[in-house]
Amino acid sequence: MIKLGILASGRGSNFQSIIDSIKNDYLSAEIKILITDNPDAYAINRAKENNIPYVCLKMSKSKSEYYEMVVEQLQKNEVELVILAGFMRIVARPLLDVYKMRIMNIHPALLPSFRGLHGQRQALEYGVKIAGCTVHFVDDGVDTGPIITQAAVPVYSDDTEDSISQRILALEHKIYPYAIKLFSEDRLVIYDNIVTILNEIKSDDKLFVPTQKIS
Numbered sequence: 688m689i690k691l692g693i694l695a696s697g698r699g700s701n702f703q704s705i706i707d708s709i710k711n712d713y714l715s716a717e718i719k720i721l722i723t724d725n726p727d728a729y730a731i732n733r734a735k736e737n738n739i740p741y742v743c744l745k746m747s748k749s750k751s752e753y754y755e756m757v758v759e760q761l762q763k764n765e766v767e768l769v770i771l772a773g774f775m776r777i778v779a780r781p782l783l784d785v786y787k788m789r790i791m792n793i794h795p796a797l798l799p800s801f802r803g804l805h806g807q808r809q810a811l812e813y814g815v816k817i818a819g820c821t822v823h824f825v826d827d828g829v830d831t832g833p834i835i836t837q838a839a840v841p842v843y844s845d846d847t848e849d850s851i852s853q854r855i856l857a858l859e860h861k862i863y864p865y866a867i868k869l870f871s872e873d874r875l876v877i878y879d880n881i882v883t884i885l886n887e888i889k890s891d892d893k894l895f896v897p898t899q900k901i902s
C-alpha cells in the first residue's frame with residue numbers, strides 16, 4: 688500500500704477524490720498526512736472528517752527552509768509519493784531533490800499549453816475547442832515535468848470560465864486517482880522526460896470519457 692502525502696492550499700476537491708478512491712477500493716493507498724500552507728483551507732475539514740493527520744506550515748521563512756520543514760514532515764510520515772492538490776506555491780529544493788520524480792501535480796489545462804495560473808481561463812481566451820487537464824511529475828519548472836496522463840473535454844461557445852472549469856474538474860477527479868494507481872503499481876517508467884505506461888489499457892473513447900473504465 689503506497690503512502691501518500693498531500694499538499695493543498697484550498698478547496699481540496701482533488702484531495703477528496705483521492706480519499707474516495709481509497710474508500711471505494713480503486714486505489715490501494717494510505718494518506719499519511721495533509722500539509723497545507725493555509726490555515727483556512729477547506730482541505731483541513733476533509734482531513735478532519737476522514738481522520739487524516741494534517742499540519743499547517745505557513746510560509747514565513749525562506750523557501751528552502753520552508754521546504755526543509757515540508758520534507759521533515761513527509762519523511763517523518765514515511766511518505767513515498769507527494770501529491771500536489773491545488774497547492775498554490777512553486778515547489779523548490781530540497782523537496783524537489785529528496786522526492787525527485789515522486790511528486791505529482793494536476794493542472795487544469797492540456798499541457799504544454801496554458802501553464803501557470805488560470806489554465807482554464809487562458810484556454811477559453813485563446814479560443815481552443817478542446818480543453819482538459821494533465822497529471823504530471825514535478826520538476827523545477829512551472830508545469831513542465833513529464834506528463835503522466837491527460838483528459839479532454841469539449842469547449843462550447845457559451846462556456847464561461849466557471850462552466851469549463853467544472854467540466855474539467857470532473858475529469859481531474861478521475862485522472863488523478865488513475866495516475867496515482869499507475870505509480871503505485873510500478874507502471875510508470877520515465878526515460879528522457881517521457882513517461883511510458885506499462886500494460887496500458889487502450890480505449891477509443893479516451894478523449895472525452897477517459898480513464899474511469901480502467902481499474
Ligand code: GRF
Nearest residue numbers: 698699700701773793794795
Ligand atoms: C484544480 O483545478 C487543479 O487542477 C489546480 O488547482 C485546483 C485545485 O482544486 N491545480 P481543488 O482544491 O482540488 O478543489
